[in-house]
Amino acid sequence: MSQVLHTPPPRQATVDDDLATLAARHGLAVSGARPSLPEYVRQLWARRHFIVAFSTAKLTSQYSQAKLGQVWQVMTPLLNAAVYYLIFGVLLDSKRDVPDYIPFLVTGVFIWTFTQSSIMSGTRAISGNQGLVRALHFPRAALPISFALQQLQQLLFSMAALVVILLCFGVPIAFSWLLVVPALVLQFTFNAGVSMILARVGAKTPDISQLMPFLLRTWMYLSGVMWSIDRLTRQHDLPHPVIVMLKLNPPAVYIDLMRYALIDSFHAHQLPPHVWAAATGWALIAGVGGFIYFWKAEETYGRG
Template sequence: MSSQVLDTPPPTPAPADDDLAALAARHGLSVSGARPTLPEYVRQLWDRRHFITAFATAKLTAQYSQAKLGQVWQVMTPLLNAAVYYFIFGVLLGTKRHVPDYIPFLVTGVFIWTFTQSSIMAGTRAISGNLGLVRALHFPRAALPISFAIQQLQQLLFSMAALVVILLCFGVPIAFSWLLAVPALVLQFMFNAGVSMIMARMGAKTPDIAQLMPFVLRTWMYLSGVMWSISKLTKGDHLPHALTIALETNPAAVYIDLMRYALIDSFHSSQLPPHVWAAATGWALVAGVGGFIYFWKAEETYGRG
């Protein structure tokens, strides 16, 4: 028995991590799912731009495929929401008495708010709701929240056709100021996409956030002047100055006010908060660039665990 113990060869020592790294590098191996550099990540996204737009269009087409009215619901849903808000806030609470062109004012606010709300909600589930796709295919994960933001932009463009009809029916004339809607929507899209990427990273780590977001977004909507005029409320000195600044620089309210100024002739520049275009551009850059970098920093963690 003792001779057998003496004759047993000693165990082979495990190779050091440095040796394994050198061996992998010598044979051209790299870490699976490693985060690329930021410029390389941007290049990968650009290379997959056709996938991003095709994915967004496919999602939009499939969204109401089971409904009998199909894509009509893309316009009907925000219109029905506007009808409910008109009855509650415009009729029961009498808000319409203090706002000229209240129905165009309300419908514009509902449509623009819905764009932000739907983008953020879809972004929150962009990773956690598509784990099969994330784990099966290799692609820059930011493609998912960006494609969902594009999907909501496409849906808004359908709704804008109905909004134009409503504006004309209520006597709002076509004007050159309508062209301002284009840069306003571009800035809002950048903001929405950035916040969607922030929420996508948070939702990937903690999926329960998706259950909390409807309450957060509903509170945000009531603070954003969708159904009431912020300029009327903040007129005078009856509110604390900090609260007035917070209401006026609220990003959702900024983009809603810009669209109302562009489309409704009775909504004058005096009703816009100070430096509104600077605020809109600032929010777009902070959320868009900051959200993109924040999402990219966790690229290698998505779909794991």
């Protein structure tokens, strides 16, 4: 009786191997895979028109249900400034020894509101737009950047009211007002970077948005919005690390730069040392670091 030798069947490829081979044969790639950093920047730049249009649409719709409409873009920070003036300027007498206290206060409130609103909206940029993230393929960094751009546009609307307040209180127009442009560019870069960091955190932990108002309120009190950091550090014997922390606190740096640019009674000696280097450093650390931190989790957004 002859024996028939059977050749053992070849090892079957795994399902994953089959799918990978099939995808490679037809030039397919993993959906939502993270591109390289240069490619990610290129994709983001290619969608710059979407970023601008999205931020403008969000700004337009923000007060669409209110009867006063876009007037609230200016009224909200002005009302906040009025409350802070009553509490800090009058009751706590923070206006003492601070020349042009109302322009000083309003400038601080407007510039702080820019940072605060950018960070708050950035925290919910991914978690609050899951439908858009899951439906369309685009660089997710476009969302926190567009929200920061929305707040910049709102600040520019508010600046018209700020200019009127400055002129009404006798602050003259000066060439130093041109410093507003580089100061706002640096602050926008910082805001966008922090927004991207918190957008990634908020995508995994949505509850962070409930904690942020308390953290931001504490940060505001440390940033010299309603009081003069320079006067405080001169009149009180504070430890040197505390003085450095207060003066180089990022929002305080940008607020002081704007006050120096706009208010003639706010002099250079009231600025922290190397203020432009500090403002540029914070913008680069937050902007570049936040962008890379956000990019590293690109393929996880919208999943789960």
